[in-house]
Amino acid sequence: MTIASVPHPCFFYGSLMEPRVLSSVTRPGPEADIYTVRASIEGYIRRPYHGAPYPGMISSQDKMQAVEGLLVFGHTLMDRFRLDQFEGSEYTREVLSVKILDPVPGAYNVEDGHKPLSPGDLVQAYVYIFTGPFEHLDQSREWDFGAFQRDHLDVWMKTSSDFENDS
Template identity: 35%
Template sequence: MAPGPIGDSVQSDDGVHSAFFYGTLMVPEVFYSVCYGTKDVPEAVAKLHTFQPAILHGFSRRRVKHADYPGMVPDDGHHVIGIFATGLTNANMAKLDYFEGSEYERRAVKVRLLEKVGNLKDGDRVEGEEKSAQTYVFLQEKFLEEQEWDLEEFRREKLKFWTRAGHIFDGCDPDTPAKVVE
């Protein structure tokens, strides 16, 4: 097998990893752009992954100053609604680590799948099964705004820039991957 863009040691098709995404990676086109280099993957590749609504308690998601993406930090009494993704390979995880860079630390967390998302203001959601996942926690809380990051605003105003060829890794530092904490 020819070496991949990040090297032989991370190539695998095991698909045993899962992750909790709470920002730009909640959009499948961004996930595919990061992990496969294109927003339009073949159906066979798309079928390798599942994406389900989930909730992570004890954290909050906020806007990162002067950025299109959010940061998530521990915050008792709060929660973050996101996506539980499965079917991730070692190569996918290495690309995600590279994408997140040194601003984030990958951590193991427990999320609950959402059987019913409902009207969040009225608390009309139903939490289901607990799952283990990896997620990326923002390390520079001083760069976070108080305001919650808005997925729909991102889709409307920024998504088109995040799924064009070459954009995803602009400014990423290949020599400083995300820290991994088990």
């Protein structure tokens, strides 16, 4: 880990699971060493934001409920700053336990220099939790990543001021 790296990986459960969105937000340089693995977090639910293509994740009364997403290793402090700005005031960054679902190869496969990471292991990760107002979320349904990619991604990437447009 370099001095410019953040101490925890980041867990993403919404639009930032899409590589184009994540890269547009963090703008990693050519020297970036980012690795992504599927992961999940228990005790939370993911709900769509009313009138927007992204979700919010909130605590669930069912502690066995899980949200699947991506665990991303290798972000710098500047990347995290950009993520904080992107998430805005309705989301709070917390450090929570996230379960790894796939093997973690290479330089990222050791937690705190002690043991290799394996599927099923828990790691501490930065997670952006939705903090309200809760009426902004549609509590009647689960957010659908496939629908986001199919129905919203291309238009969002071209029109959102959060992203750098190369065209």
